[in-house]
Structure formats: structure tokens, C-alpha cells
Amino acid sequence: MTDASPPDHARSPALAGFTCGLDVTLRVIAGKWKPLILYFLAQRGPTRYGELRRAVRDVSDKVLIQQLKELEADGLVKRTDYKEVPPRVDYSLSPLGVSLAEALVPLCTWGTQNLAEVSRIFARRAKRES
Template sequence: MTKITFNCGLDAALVILGGKWKPLILFHLAHGVHRYGELRRAVGRVSDKVLIQQLKELQLDEVVERIDFQEIPPKVEYSLTPFGRSLARALAPLCVWGTENMQEVERITVRRQTTRDAGLA
């Protein structure tokens, strides 16, 4: 097996967080245990296929725990592992930054989309 060496701590963090929806999944699970449907509604625009894939990757990376209650109808809950909680705490300042800069990011996003639509990007 080949040993992986990271260039910096951010490089290591991004290995776990890579994927558009993973930070949002962590954010919502940091606020408590969720069943799949609750998590799907909380995260928003993600498709079922992508959410399931991201949850599986987070499980494999020991960030998320999946508890299957073996009931009918099916009952499955997702929660953060201790490792996942530590990662969610690390993301908290980024959430604050996003809240503080939300209007600016919205403006930039509109400009970016306008540039793409005009074929300038």
C-alpha cells in the first residue's frame, strides 16, 4: 500500500471534505441526529443518488455513523462520530464567515453567472 503524504493540513482536510455536499451534511449533523429524509430536506438541492454517495463516503472516512434499526418501515439514523464532530467544529468559523459575507457572495455569484451566460468565462 502506498503511503499518502499531504502538503499541509488543509490538503488533509479536503481529502475528507471533498464533495460539494459534505460540508453541508456535516453542518446539519453537527446540530443533531437525522433520519435520511430529514437530512435530505435540510441539505436542499442535492439528489438522492448524490446524497447517498456522499453519506457512504463519509461513513467510510469515519466521519458519519449510520444506525439501521432493522425495522419495517425502515428506520435509519445518521450522526457524527467523534472524528466527525471535531471536523464540524473546525468548519464553524467558515460558517460564521459565510454568514457575515452572504450578501457579498450572493453579488459575486450573480456576477459569475452573468459572465458565464454572456460567454465571457
């Protein structure tokens, strides 16, 4: 008879509710825009909303605001309100956000190195789907 209990890492209290460390990471950056927000904040440092909106192209204001609020609630992004008129607010990475942005660097590198091949794959996929 085989043991049907979960693997040791799944029983760990540190990973309770997650299957592995990758699951933790993917849940934190879930959504199309969060990795890009983290990337641009890591590249630019403290960034005003308008500048971030221009950097993360094609995202709606509603979604960008929602994603920023979630990243802030998760402790990855800091929002600084300067209490001025007109309002001045900027966003930056917390230490936890910096560490996550650094972990995303190899994914950025992979994307850059494989851009041509991935573009061909997506073009073939689009052709099959049309």
C-alpha cells in the same frame, strides 16, 4: 545551489501523501455536499435519511447516499440501523465528525458575514459569463 527537497512538514510521515493539514481536510470533505451534511448533522443530532434529504436541498438521492457512505467509511458519520420493519435508519456524527464540524463553524460564520458581498461578486461573474 538550492535545496530542492520538500519542506519538513511534507516529509513528515503523518502527512505522507498530503501537502499540509488543509489538504487533508479538503480531501475528507471533498464534494459539494459533504460539508452541508456535516453541518446539518451537527445542528440536529441523529437524523433520519428523509429529514437529511430535505435539509440538504437540491442533492439527488444517489449522490446523498454516496456521500453518506463515504463519510461513514471515513469514520465521520455513524449509521444506525434499528433492524425494524419498516426500516428505520439514522445518521449522526462520530467524535471525529464532531471535531470536523466544529472546525467548519468559522467558515459558516465567514459566509454569513460576507453573504451580501459574495452575492454581488457572483452576480457580476454571472453577468460577465452570459
